[in-house]
Amino acid sequence: MRAVVIDQPGGPEVLKLRDVPAPVPGPGEVVLATTAAGVNRADLMQRQGLYPPPPGAPPYPGLECSGQIIAVGSGVTDWQSGDQVCALLAGGGYAEQVVVPAGQLLPAPDGLSLRDAAALPEAACTVHSNVVSYARLAPGETLLVHGGASGIGTMAIQLGHALGARVACTAGSADKLARCRELGADLAINYREEDFASAVQAFTGGRGADVILDIIGAAYLPRNVSALATGGRLVVIGLQGGATGELDLGELLRKRATLHASTLRARPPEQKAAIVAGVHAEVWPLISSGLIRPVIQATLPLAEAARAHRMMDAGGHVGKILLTVGPAG
C-alpha cells in the first residue's frame, strides 16, 4: 500500500507518497481501506518533528479517517469486513490502509458520504470529551470557543448550540466570524480588533463564560480567567500562544473556577474507546438529525498532502481539509 512518509522533519515538501508494508490487524484491531483522512494542526507539528507519534502508533501522519473494513483481528465481534466506518487514530490516516483498535471505530453516520465522515472523529472526540464529559456544559450556560472557524471550533460551536448553550467565539476575520454565526454562534468576536474578555462580560451581563474551550494557551491565560463566570471551567487543548504563562490563582479561587488541560492523542486505547462510545451515544444522533454537519473547506488527493499542509499553514480555511484516497475518493 502507499502512505505519506516523513523521512526528515521540515516543510510541506518533506511529505512523500511511497510504497510501504500493508498493516496486519492484531488482536482487537481491524484494518481499513481508507476513503479519506482529515488533516489536523497536529499533523503539521508532526511533520516539523515537534509532535512524534505515541509508542506503537503508525509512523505516518493522520489522526482520523473514514473507510471500509477489509480485515478483522481476533476477538473483534462488533465489526466485520465491508462495514463502512470512520475512526479516531493515533496516527497513520494518510495511507491507503490503516490499522485501528476496534474501540476507536464509529459507524459512518446516516446522511453523510463516507468521504465526509472522515472530518468528524478527531473534532467530535476532542470537543465532546472536553466540553461535555469533563466540563459538563449545561443548557443555558455560555460556552466561549476560541478559534471558532477551526476544525475544532466549527464542531464546538455546533455542539454547544445543539446542547442549548449560548455560544460565543473568537476568529480573526469578518468572513470567518460570519461563518461562525451561521454555525450557531450567538456572539462572534474579532480577536484582532476587540478584547474578547470584555466582549464576553458584556454579552453575559457581567457573569462571564461558564466554559471556555481554549486553543491558544499562555497568551490567553489571564484574559481567559477574567472571562470566566463563577464556577467556570477553562479547558485548554491547544498551545498556539505558548505553554508557559502567569496564572492569577486568587482570581481562580474567588471564582471557584477550574483549569483543565488535556490532549487526546496520547491517551491509552481504553480511554479513547470510552470517548468514542460517548461520541457515538451523544454526538452521532445530532449528526444523523442534521443538527451537526462537518464543515469541509477542501478535499485534495492524498498525493497532494503537501498542498493540504500549505493550505492549513496559510490559515484561510474554515473547518476541515480532507485528503481523499483511491478511486472512491
Ligand SMILES: NC(=O)c1ccc[n+]([C@@H]2O[C@H](COP(=O)([O-])OP(=O)(O)OC[C@H]3O[C@@H](n4cnc5c(N)ncnc54)[C@H](OP(=O)(O)O)[C@@H]3O)[C@@H](O)[C@H]2O)c1
Ligand atoms: N488537546 C487535544 O486533544 C487537541 C485535539 C485536536 C486539536 N487540538 C488543538 O486545537 C487547535 C485547532 O486544531 P485544528 O486542527 O482545528 O486547527 P485549525 O483548523 O488550523 O485551526 C487553528 C485556528 O486557530 C485560530 N487562531 C489563531 N490564532 C488565534 C487567536 N489568537 N485567537 C483565536 N483563534 C486563533 C485560527 O483562526 P484565525 O484565522 O481566525 O486566527 C484557526 O482557525 C490546535 O491548537 C490543535 O493543536 C487539540
